[in-house]
Amino acid sequence: MPALNVLDAVVELAIADRARSLPIAECIRGPGKVALEPGETVTGVRLAKAPRYRGQQYQKLGRRQAQACAIVSLAGVWQLGEAGVVERVRLALGSVAPQVVTPRAVETALVGRVFFLKEYGNRLGIANPGWFFTLSAVTQIGVRLVGDRLFDRLPNAPVLAGACAWLAIFTFALAHPYNATTFHGLGLLLGLGWGVAMPLLDALISTSRRPPSVRSTPTLRSSCSKPASSSARWSAAC
Numbered sequence: 001m002p003a004l005n006v007l008d009a010v011v012e013l014a015i016a017d018r019a020r021s022l023p024i025a026e027c028i029r030g031p032g033k034v035a036l037e038p039g040e041t042v043t044g045v046r047l048a049k050a051p052r053y054r055g056q057q058y059q060k061l062g063r064r065q066a067q068a069c070a071i072v073s074l075a076g077v078w079q080l081g082e083a084g085v086v087e088r089v090r091l092a093l094g095s096v097a098p099q100v101v102t103p104r105a106v107e108t109a110l111v112g113r114v115f116f117l118k119e120y121g122n123r124l125g126i127a128n129p130g131w132f133f134t135l136s137a138v139t140q141i142g143v144r145l146v147g148d149r150l151f152d153r154l155p156n157a158p159v160l161a162g163a164c165a166w167l168a169i170f171t172f173a174l175a176h177p178y179n180a181t182t183f184h185g186l187g188l189l190l191g192l193g194w195g196v197a198m199p200l201l202d203a204l205i206s207t208s209r210r211p212p213s214v215r216s217t218p219t220l221r222s223s224c225s226k227p228a229s230s231s232a233r234w235s236a237a238c
Contacts, residue, residue, distance in 0.1 A: 001028060002075035002092035003058050004045070005100045012044040019043070030098040053080040055130070061202060070095045078110070086113045126180045135184055136191035143195025156200045163197035 001024070009024040015037060024045075027035050036042075050056075056077045062068030073094035079087045089110045093101040121129030170189045177183040 001100050002073050002094040005092040005102065006056070006075045006077040006090040007047050008090070010046045011042055012046060013037075013040050014043045015040040021046070025100070025102075028099065051079065053082070054078070055080070055133070072096055086110055124177060124180050124183055126183065129183070132184060132187040135187040136194070139188050139191030140195040140198070143192060144199065147196070148199075151199050151203070154200070156204050160197060160200040160204065163193050163200065167193040167197060 004024045010021050011024055011027045013020050013022060013027075013036065016039070022035060029035060054077065056075075058073070058075045060070045060073040062070050075092045075094070077090045079089075081087045089107040091103050091107055093103065121127070167190065170186055170193065174186050174190070177186065
């Protein structure tokens, strides 16, 4: 639901020979509560076409691998202007209240900020710095696919500490990029660090709250990202 909220999804409803549309935020009123009239059915969900320079991200924290309900989830969409200034932000939190929570104060505070990758791109002569996020996200996904079973056999705390140190080093290096190659390389290295750190962190959080008899493998972390560029088209389904 958070992802549909930030994307301003519209629910198509129909009954007999009559049809209407409702924003997703108005249609879902709470657990088991919807704004449907007797006999009315959902016939579709409509999303607007993504404009240029829009980015989006979805993060989920669950209790186990496979199909787990989220403990908390966050979806975000941001729209940038030509100069890299944030013009619009939509945020939504799931599983923290009966309905999706929208932190309006945070959204307002982010509007007008300069997207930092735009400044780096101008300085390094990179036409599309949004590829930094693309490379980072692809690396994270690759680490999860390749190392998923390996995480079950690793000592979580030491490996997590090493991954955090890795992230700290290359985050600091991000403040001093020399050229486009090192800039994109840092995206790969940071993606590798997050790909290792996040499942281990999720596993520590989930297993610490349950007895050993019901503990399971590292938590599923869902992530979808779209670079702030029109050159790549990413699906919002996650």
